[in-house]
Amino acid sequence: MESLSTRHLTGIKNLTLQDVELILSTALQFKEIINRPIKKVPSLRDVTVANLFFENSTRTKLSFEIAEKRLSADIINFSSSGSSVSKGETLVDTANNILAMKVDMIVMRHPHPGAAIFLANQLKKYPKSAHAQIINAGDGTHEHPTQALLDAFSIQQSCGSITGKKVAIIGDIMHSRVALSNIYCLQKMGAEVCVCGPPTLIPKHISSLGVAVSHNLIETLLWCDVANMLRIQFERQQLKYFPSLREYALHFGLTKKKLDTLNKPITIMHPGPINRGVEITSDVADSGHSIILEQVENGVAVRMAVLYLLAGKHQS
Numbered sequence: 001m002e003s004l005s006t007r008h009l010t011g012i013k014n015l016t017l018q019d020v021e022l023i024l025s026t027a028l029q030f031k032e033i034i035n036r037p038i039k040k041v042p043s044l045r046d047v048t049v050a051n052l053f054f055e056n057s058t059r060t061k062l063s064f065e066i067a068e069k070r071l072s073a074d075i076i077n078f079s080s081s082g083s084s085v086s087k088g089e090t091l092v093d094t095a096n097n098i099l100a101m102k103v104d105m106i107v108m109r110h111p112h113p114g115a116a117i118f119l120a121n122q123l124k125k126y127p128k129s130a131h132a133q134i135i136n137a138g139d140g141t142h143e144h145p146t147q148a149l150l151d152a153f154s155i156q157q158s159c160g161s162i163t164g165k166k167v168a169i170i171g172d173i174m175h176s177r178v179a180l181s182n183i184y185c186l187q188k189m190g191a192e193v194c195v196c197g198p199p200t201l202i203p204k205h206i207s208s209l210g211v212a213v214s215h216n217l218i219e220t221l222l223w224c225d226v227a228n229m230l231r232i233q234f235e236r237q238q239l240k241y242f243p244s245l246r247e248y249a250l251h252f253g254l255t256k257k258k259l260d261t262l263n264k265p266i267t268i269m270h271p272g273p274i275n276r277g278v279e280i281t282s283d284v285a286d287s288g289h290s291i292i293l294e295q296v297e298n299g300v301a302v303r304m305a306v307l308y309l310l311a312g313k314h315q316s
């Protein structure tokens with residue numbers, strides 16, 4: 001049986017194409033299983049997973065939790081509010097204490113870029129914690145690997161394949177972990193990627209990643225097969241990056257009227273949460289072009305695949 005080349009999933013950057021393909025093909029099998037009347041499999045019986053969320057989440061948190069339950073894992077949920085983090089306990093101490101309760105895997109969302117890599121490196125130093133696998137559920141503006149994997153899986157399901165597809169990532173690229181993980185994942189899989197948004201929301205050196213850059217929404221939509229609309233991440237912005245939301249929506253918001261002018265097939269994605277009327281209007285988000293809820297559905301199968309492969313149960 002094939003294995004991942006990595007012990008942890010801290011980002012897409014260090015995955016091989018074979019890793020990505022193995023995760024997506026395993027997800028396809030889990031998607032079939034979770035659409036059966038009996039959705040639960042015993043694959044992670046006797047494995048305990050801790051979900052550590054130091055930042056808010058709806059989709060990722062619940063999707064990991066459902067994925068773990070479908071695999072028959074034991075789970076514990078931790079959120080920083082109401083925990084001893086408020087008394088000054090460090091991330092490493094928090095993780096070591098949770099792992100001392102015989103936990104096997106940690107799924108972690110954290111506001112600081114690099115937090116998952118930091119934790120994986122630190123835990124190696126503690127013999128009682130070194131066994132644990134770390135899965136990054138989003139670390140600040142850095143990476144959101146399982147979102148990129150579920151996005152790639154959703155494009156495959158909607159468009160047939162990713163190789164040769166033109167994918168536009170539109171909106172607040174500067175503060176988006178989804179954008180970076182998607183760029184790494186889509187390029188590994190042979191897609192052409194363009195980022196589009198106001199100049200102030202696009203990192204200056206992003207073209208060094210091999211992506212095209214555009215500040216014109218209509219031109220970008222005419223070019224692409226798939227448009228992934230991103231939310232403006234106000235929670236990560238100390239400055240104002242554009243004059244007003246109204247102007248942002250006028251130039252970079254996707255409306256039915258703009259979509260109708262294209263007169264071509266196009267797949268619309270959004271990682272959520274949506275700011276309806278800003279980056280996308282309801283009549284687009286809820287239209288036949290949109291695969292937004294398919295992305296959420298696919299997230300469960302993709303996260304089951306990641307948990308299963310990292311736990312190494314397919315090898316035993």
Ligand code: CP
Nearest residue numbers: 057058059060271272
């Ligand atoms: N897409 C995503 O990460 O959503 P949540 O913040 O709700 O988990």
